[in-house]
């Protein structure tokens with residue numbers, strides 16, 4: 001009987017019934033994994049010039065899937081927010097989402113400097129957010145504000161700045177439609193994250209109204225909408241341009 005005890009998986013915490021945050025980590029890991037398989041396999045059904053975009057979509061959800069496996073276990077074990085895994089995931093996937101924008105806008109003559117500008121804003125946003133959730137937790141509103149400056153930089157580029165101007169110059173309604181959809185993701189979809197941040201216990205503006213555990217539910221919903229949704233918009237664009245007889249030179 002004693003010998004059997006070494007088989008007890010004491011190292012792996014088990015998802016408890018009623019642990020809704022834990023549920024969303026499990027669902028998130030499966031959804032990200034399934035989305036990656038989908039984007040990778042669909043690469044062969046689109047025109048050559050769209051393959052890189054689908055590859056990047058798949059990489060975004062794949063990187064997220066791996067992080068969700070870790071975050072899921074961290075949560076089950078500690079019932080605490082896996083802040084480090086979360087921000088490592090974001091610091092890899094958010095710049096890749098900027099790459100997606102760039103790949104679309106390249107057709108309209110976007111230069112690499114636009115990509116670097118957007119990546120700079122994202123890093124600013126994420127580093128400030130990380131500091132506000134960890135070292136400077138008592139001052140989370142101040143760091144949230146600093147982070148929001150980076151976020152607004154991206155919103156500006158996409159809605160009013162050079163990215164928007166490039167899209168306006170195009171005469172391709174399909175590409176413009178996809179650009180517009182991605183721009184909405186950034187304005188509305190990405191605005192989900194600051195809500196999660198505001199649940200930081202004590203200093204967060206919503207910490208009285210929402211339990212601290214809602215942070216991860218909000219972040220997990222945001223990730224599902226933004227990573228998978230963003231990829232599906234790219235996929236729809238690629239499919240339209242691969243089937244409607246658009247000449248490659250037009251895009």
Ligand SMILES: *C/C=C(C)/C=C/C=C(C)/C=C/C1=C(C)CCCC1(C)C
Nearest residue numbers: 129144147148151190193194197226
């Ligand atoms: C796949 C992951 C994505 C798209 C993550 C996006 C994250 C943000 C847009 C985070 C924004 C934040 C603020 C604007 C202020 C408060 C701190 C953050 C980092 C939560």
